[in-house]
Amino acid sequence: MDTPVDIVHFMLTVLFALAAVHALWHGVRSPGAGRRDRVDHLLHAAMSLAMAAMPWSLGRSLPGRATTVLFALAALWFPLTALRRRTANRVAEIAGRLPSAAGMAAMAWMLRAPHGRGVPTHETLAAGVPGVHDTAAHGHAAGAPVPAACVTGLLTVYLLACAMWSLTRPMPSLRSTPDAAHRAAATDPYGHVRDGAMALGTALMLLVPH
Template sequence: MSAADVVYCMLTALFAAAAVRVLRHAIVSRRLAWRGRVDLSLHAAMALAMAVMPWNGVRILPAVPLTAFFAAAALWFPLTAVSRRQESRLTATARRLPYAVGMAAMAWMAHSMAVPSHETLAEGFPAAHQAAHLGHSAGGSKAGDVVTGVLALYLLVCALRSLTRDMPTLCRVPDTVALSTSFRDLYGHFWDGSMTLGTVIMLLVHH
């Protein structure tokens, strides 16, 4: 087994476990409103799609519908932001922004799968047009590098924040109830950060 296969196996295990966790939470939790259930369904769909993508997902998954689905999912999170007490609409939207960017990254990866390689496109072109075509492809490649870099950097910051945000408070938990709450929050933040970090790796692997 190659090093790439080991990474693919780890990513598949991570996203499959994340999908099971999200689906279990959606089924067990009875207090979730319809918006929360849609959120969880989108997260589960993203995790399942990413679990398949490392194993030649370009042939298994329909790339164009997948791109449209996750582009719509990326819009869903900011458009359905609900303000909490003493919270502005802008703050509520910013709170859901990492999820929107994660869905946008998934749409970007699906879009990249749908675009044929430069070599495949160039095969059918006359020699007179190949130089212009390759120049256009190089420009598109640079733009793609920028998009991938921005998405990866933002998601990396979000992942590190989720994985480390509770560390300073772990030694200052006052009682059993607070301890239980702290571990529940830590558990949720761990999964959020892990899935976001896995998304970053997938972005770089598929670029």
């Protein structure tokens, strides 16, 4: 019988698979998209596919130095490429790319070592070894290093805030005259929903053992 964690993993897999298809479609098919936009979409697709595979046996080959470095470089790609673009408000440009950078950083952070080390596996539980379900529900075993738990907590809180921001941006404004953020979001509502769903799913992946 499926455990609650398995059900959450299945739901996250579906979410990330849909996000990967959307990002890949826009990365390949969007007419007039610049090189930076195409790379952005392809990085989002790669991250979504990796996230979808991570909880399952297929994802066991993901952890490694090369994969970790790849997503760490992807985390740097988003703010650094904003510096190269000449805009009237460079700070806003960089801030708008930080959620994507945080998602890539979270991916690299989870791949640095087996996530949830010390959390009992299904085989261990089936053998009758006492488990720590309460701790596993938070994605960490008892005795996890405090600095690591702080980094995980900061990434989780920031990604949850980004998720709420992205998911609510396409919603109709209560103001009689929508502000610039709502007008911009209205041009690509599905993109903002995808970004918000990815941020929410990534925050959950940081907490759920896999």
